Amino acid sequence: MKLAEIIVDVPTMQTDKPYTYMIPKDLENQISVGSRVAVPFGRGARKVQGIIVSIVEKFSLPDNFKLKEISKVMDLNAVLNDELLKLSKWLAQTTYSFRINCIDTMLPSAMHVKYKRVVNLIDDNINDAEILQLFKKSKSIDFDDIDSDKHLVNKLMQLKKNNQVSLEYLVNDKAISKKELFIEKNITDEQIKDIIPKLRKNSTNQLRLLKVLLDEKSLNIKQTELTKKYKISNSTINTAIKNQWITKKQVEIYRNPYKRPVTRNYPLKLNDDQFVAVNTVAKSVKKHENKVFLLEGVTGSGKTEVYLQTIQKALVDGRNALMLVPEISLTPQIVNRVKGRFGELVAVLHSGLSKGERYDEWRRIHEGKAQVVVGARSAIFAPLQNIGVIIMDEEHDPSYKQDDNPRYQTREVAKWRAKYNNCPVILGSATPSLESRARASKHVYDLIKLPHRINNQKLPAVSIVDMREELANSGQEDFSAPLINAIKQRILNNEQVVLMLNRRGFSSFVMCRDCGFVLKCPNCDISLTLHMDTFSMKCHYCGHEEAIPKICANCRSRKIRYYGTGTQKAQKELLKLIPEAKVLRMDVDTTRKKGAHEKLLRRFGNHEANILLGTQMIAKGLDFPDVTLVGVLNADTSLDLPDFRASERTFQLLTQVSGRAGRAEKSGQVYIQTFNPDNYAIQLAKSQNYEQFYVKEMGIRHSMNYPPYYFTIKITANGNQEQQVASKILEISRYLKARLNSNAIFLGPSPSSIAKIKNQYYYQIIIKYKNEPKMHECLEFILNYYQKDAQKGLYVNIDSEPLSFM
Numbered sequence: 001m002k003l004a005e006i007i008v009d010v011p012t013m014q015t016d017k018p019y020t021y022m023i024p025k026d027l028e029n030q031i032s033v034g035s036r037v038a039v040p041f042g043r044g045a046r047k048v049q050g051i052i053v054s055i056v057e058k059f060s061l062p063d064n065f066k067l068k069e070i071s072k073v074m075d076l077n078a079v080l081n082d083e084l085l086k087l088s089k090w091l092a093q094t095t096y097s098f099r100i101n102c103i104d105t106m107l108p109s110a111m112h113v114k115y116k117r118v119v120n121l122i123d124d125n126i127n128d129a130e131i132l133q134l135f136k137k138s139k140s141i142d143f144d145d146i147d148s149d150k151h152l153v154n155k156l157m158q159l160k161k162n163n164q165v166s167l168e169y170l171v172n173d174k175a176i177s178k179k180e181l182f183i184e185k186n187i188t189d190e191q192i193k194d195i196i197p198k199l200r201k202n203s204t205n206q207l208r209l210l211k212v213l214l215d216e217k218s219l220n221i222k223q224t225e226l227t228k229k230y231k232i233s234n235s236t237i238n239t240a241i242k243n244q245w246i247t248k249k250q251v252e253i254y255r256n257p258y259k260r261p262v263t264r265n266y267p268l269k270l271n272d273d274q275f276v277a278v279n280t281v282a283k284s285v286k287k288h289e290n291k292v293f294l295l296e297g298v299t300g301s302g303k304t305e306v307y308l309q310t311i312q313k314a315l316v317d318g319r320n321a322l323m324l325v326p327e328i329s330l331t332p333q334i335v336n337r338v339k340g341r342f343g344e345l346v347a348v349l350h351s352g353l354s355k356g357e358r359y360d361e362w363r364r365i366h367e368g369k370a371q372v373v374v375g376a377r378s379a380i381f382a383p384l385q386n387i388g389v390i391i392m393d394e395e396h397d398p399s400y401k402q403d404d405n406p407r408y409q410t411r412e413v414a415k416w417r418a419k420y421n422n423c424p425v426i427l428g429s430a431t432p433s434l435e436s437r438a439r440a441s442k443h444v445y446d447l448i449k450l451p452h453r454i455n456n457q458k459l460p461a462v463s464i465v466d467m468r469e470e471l472a473n474s475g476q477e478d479f480s481a482p483l484i485n486a487i488k489q490r491i492l493n494n495e496q497v498v499l500m501l502n503r504r505g506f507s508s509f510v511m512c513r514d515c516g517f518v519l520k521c522p523n524c525d526i527s528l529t530l531h532m533d534t535f536s537m538k539c540h541y542c543g544h545e546e547a548i549p550k551i552c553a554n555c556r557s558r559k560i561r562y563y564g565t566g567t568q569k570a571q572k573e574l575l576k577l578i579p580e581a582k583v584l585r586m587d588v589d590t591t592r593k594k595g596a597h598e599k600l601l602r603r604f605g606n607h608e609a610n611i612l613l614g615t616q617m618i619a620k621g622l623d624f625p626d627v628t629l630v631g632v633l634n635a636d637t638s639l640d641l642p643d644f645r646a647s648e649r650t651f652q653l654l655t656q657v658s659g660r661a662g663r664a665e666k667s668g669q670v671y672i673q674t675f676n677p678d679n680y681a682i683q684l685a686k687s688q689n690y691e692q693f694y695v696k697e698m699g700i701r702h703s704m705n706y707p708p709y710y711f712t713i714k715i716t717a718n719g720n721q722e723q724q725v726a727s728k729i730l731e732i733s734r735y736l737k738a739r740l741n742s743n744a745i746f747l748g749p750s751p752s753s754i755a756k757i758k759n760q761y762y763y764q765i766i767i768k769y770k771n772e773p774k775m776h777e778c779l780e781f782i783l784n785y786y787q788k789d790a791q792k793g794l795y796v797n798i799d800s801e802p803l804s805f806m
């Protein structure tokens, strides 16, 4: 007999210990390692999802030893191969999360299972009116629809005892593949020519159909094509089926998210630096050598072309390629460049796709039909095999770290997969993360530099505008005189402008001018954000929404002031100052609809506007030759964050956005408006000198004992009883202090910077450490030990190398 070791998904009590189940004879052929199954768990009929991690053959079991059987196989083929199964194990260990969690993250969301309870009517002769009413429409009903009705539930439980109804637990996923009806020719052209003369005179519709069949070279036509293009009615089709001329069949098709044809592009002739870069990496690709390259190339130095030609080399060697970009929907330009180069071989995974589209792309990769995968963070788990190179563009980007369980850093996963596949990784950026640059200094990574822009075009000239003076002189706080003049000049020259409003998320709010009262969310410790599109106040954490107040809730004053420089407000302001400007606004409000982002960029590319005004989302990847001016309206907001990475983020953002100017023949100019003109991050962004910034910032990190000199761990506890949460985190802190070296530095325990979200209180400790052989073991203990509290609604989370300390 065959037994399977299965990791099960029991939401209230997670564990990585596999459970053993019998494989029923009739399922033996359908099951393999890496398959998802539904299994009974615990007492009762409850079923949960599980994944098979190994299969063993046994001749007999000890007496009295009973094993439960697998109930159902959820996939026809294993969903996880050997590599991804091993990866899930490593991921669970290094991110302090549970393996089933990791597996769920690795699969497209369409495959995430839904648990459902249904009640089936067994005994038709029940004469209770209420129960009969319940089962009037169908013999099985959704238990979740009625489970709040205690009276009804009691009745049903009684009936269940009498075996008159049964309760069933179902495990289903939402993965639906799309099917379309096709018409298949059943007769040869010769036969058609025979039939035509024999048709009755008035059978004009039949005649038309036969003629189409003669003209159509292929044997398969979509039914919709027959009806729409050739205007053949469904009744004609049905008659033809009766005559056995044609048959209907269902064909599974892949949804193609890219309806717009991409223009083909061809490899460019590389400049010397690019040539060296491509060939250095290609050597490793060829030798199946596991190495990490840090490609440090200034903005507009042609990094993308280096990626594309390296991918080409891998394909020529018969291997596949994985390319990651941050939040891909934000950079349709890059997707088009990859698709335009490699066409049908490319699969794209990103959050802008519908669930179904994502699932289809995933299956294309799973079935080996795609050789190049481009995607955002979670694409690192694409089931691509035989990988020859992994590329991470903008490797410093914060979106590469997942801030929910499993809290992984994509870079680390990329390195793991590269090792498994014996291939190189390219980490590319104009402003590498300090961690990566430091590793390159220590020769853990190989550093490749592209120090010049394409065609030796100069980096744009950056001017810093002191907004303290502007405010004093003209009262202007959004647009300084030099910036306005420069914009007017560009409009006259028919050149283009990119303006960035550095938003921290909560920039627009309302405040009482008399008492300073700010409206807060009743569920979260955060002020509500003003939304002019819906004319309401919203909480970005829990979705709470209410009307914009007219009267202060605190002092009843009517003097409510709207604060914050939202993009809408900036646009209005700008049009007041320059009425002839044509402005496209790009922010969360204007890009909510699918494809809106791409459309805006296309319109800008077509010169339908001379100004693109947006939030951080315009800072990256855009490559428009006529943009000669970039303005940063408020450089300071990211500096104000109480976080040790604030300067690094600010420098990266300013350098990235500056890099949008002067990328082609015309040279570029940048204005950075700031209230902190002397800050080093802003000063160094002026010279766009990454290396200098790196040295300076490393000095500060060293003196403050911050990463990359220290490793960091953040432990958070949350629950709805503040007292319990606080004492839990204290307990954890004591436990660790007793076991770690005395030179480990503890920050906290303290409330998190947003101490309450959705009525949950958050407390945290941060530990900075150098060498702690016991750390891993201690954290695993904490993770497992506090599972018992999860059932009571008290949660403990561990974040290894958190992005921020907030």
Ligand SMILES: Nc1ncnc2c1ncn2[C@@H]1O[C@H](COP(=O)(O)OP(=O)(O)OP(=O)(O)O)[C@@H](O)[C@H]1O
Residues within 6 Å of the ligand: 268, 269, 270, 271, 274, 297, 298, 299, 300, 301, 302, 303, 304, 305, 430, 454, 620, 621, 622, 623, 659, 660, 663
């Ligand atoms: N060898 C080359 N010859 C001519 N043009 C090139 C070459 N390589 C790249 N380019 C062009 O130079 C421009 C900038 O290149 P690319 O967008 O790859 O830069 P990048 O380094 O990725 O920039 P950023 O980091 O700012 O996004 C693009 O329009 C690209 O087509």
Ligand SMILES: [Zn+2]
Residues within 6 Å of the ligand: 512, 513, 514, 515, 516, 517, 552, 553, 554, 555, 556, 557
């Ligand atoms: Zn007030």
Ligand SMILES: [Zn+2]
Residues within 6 Å of the ligand: 521, 522, 523, 524, 539, 540, 541, 542, 543, 544, 758
């Ligand atoms: Zn809220």
